[in-house]
Amino acid sequence: METQSIIYGDERIGFTVRFLPRPQRCVAIHVMPDGAVCVDAPEHSELTQVIAAVRQRARWIWSQLEAQRKRHLHVLPREYVSGETHLYLGRRHILKVHLDEQVPSRVRMWRGRLDVTTRSREPVAVRRLLEDWYRIRAQEVFAQVLASFAKHTAESKSAPPWRLLAMRTQWGSCSPKGELLLNPYLVKAPRACIEYVVAHELCHLIEHNHSPRFYQHLSAMLPDWQARKDELDGMAEWLLNR
Incomplete structure (x- = not known):
C-alpha cells in the first residue's frame, strides 16, 4: 500500500x-x-x-x-446509562439498565426498550453486554439475508463461508478465498442497508473488484442499491458510535 x-x-x-x-x-x-x-x-x-x-x-x-x-x-459519545437510545435494524430503542446481583446478566428487547439486567452499572459492563447481544442478533440476521441472496451467486445455492469481524472503516469485505467478513454493528442499520452490504460482498465472489461488470451484477441483484448505500452512508456515524 x-x-x-x-x-x-x-x-x-x-x-x-x-x-x-x-x-x-x-x-x-x-x-x-x-x-x-x-x-x-x-x-x-x-x-x-x-x-x-x-x-x-x-x-x-x-x-x-x-x-x-x-x-x-451531532453524535454524542455513549455513556451506557438508562435513557440513551440505541439502534437495532434501523429503529431506536430506549436503554433501561437494571441493577440486580441475584440474577444472571442479560439483555432483552421489551416493548420498545433494550432492557439490560446487570450486576454492575459500570458503563464498560453494560457496553460488553450490549456488544454480545448485538453479535448474537447479527449472526441471526446476517444468516437469513445471506441465505436469501446465495442463489444469485453460487451453483450450490448455499451461503459462502462467513464470520463477524468488528471493523472501524468497513461494513464488510470478501477475501481472495471467498470468505465474507461482516461488521456486527451493521445489525443496527435498517434491513435494506444490510441487504445492500451482503449483496455487495457476494458480488465480489464473481468480480473481485469494482469494475463495470461488478456493478452490473450488483444492479441485477439489487436495482436500488445506490439508494440503500446512500442511506447507510448517511447514518454511518450513528451506527459506528459504540
Whole structure:
C-alpha cells in the first residue's frame, strides 16, 4: 500500500493506494465511514496517474469528508446509562439498565426498550453486554439475508463461508478465498442497508473488484442499491458510535 496526499483548497487530503491485479480496470475511490480515503488501482498503474485521478475527484472527496464532519458534530459519545437510545435494524430503542446481583446478566428487547439486567452499572459492563447481544442478533440476521441472496451467486445455492469481524472503516469485505467478513454493528442499520452490504460482498465472489461488470451484477441483484448505500452512508456515524 502507498500512502499519498493532495492539497485541495486549504486542506491536505491523505489517502492510501492499493494496487490490485486484474480484473481491476480503473481507479476507484472510496471514502470510508471514519473518514479514511482509500484508492484501488490496477496493479501496473503509474502512481502519478493514480494521483492525477484523485485530484480530478478532489472536490467530490472533500464534499464527502465535509458531510461526515458535519454529521459527527451531532453524535454524542455513549455513556451506557438508562435513557440513551440505541439502534437495532434501523429503529431506536430506549436503554433501561437494571441493577440486580441475584440474577444472571442479560439483555432483552421489551416493548420498545433494550432492557439490560446487570450486576454492575459500570458503563464498560453494560457496553460488553450490549456488544454480545448485538453479535448474537447479527449472526441471526446476517444468516437469513445471506441465505436469501446465495442463489444469485453460487451453483450450490448455499451461503459462502462467513464470520463477524468488528471493523472501524468497513461494513464488510470478501477475501481472495471467498470468505465474507461482516461488521456486527451493521445489525443496527435498517434491513435494506444490510441487504445492500451482503449483496455487495457476494458480488465480489464473481468480480473481485469494482469494475463495470461488478456493478452490473450488483444492479441485477439489487436495482436500488445506490439508494440503500446512500442511506447507510448517511447514518454511518450513528451506527459506528459504540
